[in-house]
Amino acid sequence: MLFVVLFALLLPVTQQAKLSDFIDTYVNDIDLSSMKTCVFLGGESIDLVDPGDVDKGHKCTVDLPTVSDDERHAKEVCSSRIPYYITAVKHGKRTKCTFQINLKCKNEGYQQIHGKCYKVTKARFTWQDAQSACHNEFVKDFKPQVAIYYYSGLQNYFWDITGVYDAWVSVPELKDYFENPGNYKAFYVDAGAYKYDARSGDLLLDDPNQKHQVLCEYTPPMTRAEMFYLANVYSEIYPMEVFAGGAIIPSANMDTIQQVGPFGKVEHFSTKVFDEKCLSIGRIFNVESYPITALEEEFNDVKDHLTSQRFFLTNAYKNDGCHKGGYRQVNHDGKAFQVYKKGKNDNSQKGDFCDAHSFSLHQTGRYPTMASARAPVLCTLHTFNWNHGACPAGPKWSSKPVTFKRAYNTVFCHYINDNTPATNHEAQKRCEEFGTGLTGFDSAEEFEAVRKELKPQYPPGEGEYYPRTPYRLLSSGTRKVNGISQQVDDHYWLGGVSPCETHCFERTGEREIAGWNDAVAINNSFLNTYNHNGWAWKIDGKQFVSFRTDNNAFHVHKPPNPYTYMFFVCGVSAPLERSEKQRGKVQ
Secondary structure, three states, rough: HHHHHHHEEEEEEEEHHHHHHHHHHHHHOOHHHHHHHHHHHOOEEEEEEEEEEEEEEEEEEEEEEHHHHHHHHHHHHHHOOOEEEEEEEEOOOEEEEEEEOOOOOOOOOEEEEOOOOEEOOOOOOOOOHHHHHHHHHOEEEEEEEEEOOOOOHHHHHHHOOOOOOOEOOOOHHHHHHHHHHHHHHOEOOOOHHHHOOOOOOOHHHHHHHHEEEEEEEEOOOOHHHHHHHHHHHOOOOOOOEOOEEEEEEEOOOOEOOEEOOOOOOOEEOHHHHHHHHHHHHHHHHOOEEEEEEOOOHHHHHHHHHHOOOOOOOEEEOOOOOOOOOHOEEOOOOOOOOOOOOOOOOOOOOOOOOEEEEEEEEEEOOOEEEEOOEEEEEEEEEEEEEEEOOOOOOOOOOOOOOOOOOOOOEEEEEEEEHHHHHHHEEHHHHHOHHHOOOOOOOOOHHHHHHHHOOOOOOOOOOOOOOOOOOOOOEEEOOOEEEEEEEEOOOOEEEEEEEEEOOOOOOOOOOOEEEEEEEOOOOHHHHHHHHHHOOOOOOOOOOOEEEEEOOOEEEEEEEEEOOOOOOOOEEEEEOEEEEEEEEOOOOOO
């Protein structure tokens, strides 16, 4: 708050009081530099753009002591002095300007200028150390960089940044400003201009080994106010739709999912080409944009805006396999989610989807799509991000859920049944009754977190029970299946099948013996390279994956066999919740 106090001391008493009042009222909604701009230019109040709807942003009206001849001249006067969207002007002997405040710089000391946040370092650095100096100006979730001097009019606003004497800036094309820049780098001068016999606001060249302050910048998170503004400005030109959580923009051209390798090889499909497509669309609006996810939660947000009867491609894809559960998506921020989840009376996994590799949205639902399908890519800006919440409590027969944070920032919940052996079909049904499937593991660390919680319990009842021997005979009265005596031997059913059906070629290029199913895990390499002692690990017809705790090994069992009944572990991604972290950014 020292910065606030020092600035306030430079203002007349009435403006000091006004700034303090603004801070008390808008500290959670508006950054200090925006309040400062409003007060310094004589604004009397900050108001909602749309009374009663804070999501539409705020505005401030100021009265500049500059003559303007007409509305166009007034707009030029306002734009030359105020680095925000000018939404209304009035010309005359004094020029009245209304500007809109949509974004917020997170840290004190940063000045908002045309959708970016700027700050100058106190210390001096060589050009080589300038970038790391900006990175050290820590802003949560953002990495400041050396400010880009992308047009000459910026000096009109850099003057408002406190403490600039002479500071390094990044100039993309030095030849636009200097005839022979050579190996020199540019710096901007303000209060220190006299040392260089220059004017405040000039751009000069210097040896990169010399030391100057560094002007740093970062892009603040997108807000709904910014999206509403962009939609209002561009909706007549581009089909942008604003919804509860963000905005959607379809690509103008038809696209297809990208095949990056032949079938049967490691990765043969990818949606990364969609990332660049959406980024290029976002550059039109000076924002970052990404392909929409295939999540049901996100589809529910946008389905009412998909009114053109078209299908739209998402960033989800499937390599091999014939089940919907094989779809995967990894977002640009590293988060991966299950596109489909198992649940009670859920038939989403059933059916033959061998030829479906891309994934699309239509106003009527979410659909696996053939690789050759051509459709617009649905790009989105987000004011939210999906994060995983806490694992909910399981049914009475399960232990406390084991929560594990996987790679790609996903959280998975495991529910252990230690007391009621069941067939694979029965176990799967028990899992589905509360929205899960038989579980899987993406790493040795995740498996170990669950393994150490496995505590097989054999309640005495009908039949023999030998607690000190490795053979734990069923106490349910059922001793034989198809004439074969049954035993449990500390086995647990897991969500895997042999032969492998999904993501089967990623380790060696040859089909793996077994694979995880229903999107409970995607790391089949771990499943196939872990310990398999105690049972043959080979393809031998349709088999199901289990884990035996006393051998610490994954097994596959082809029925009929002595292990028709086992304990089991269910699993599902933790429920999704909206977070305050914001994904899209103004560029």
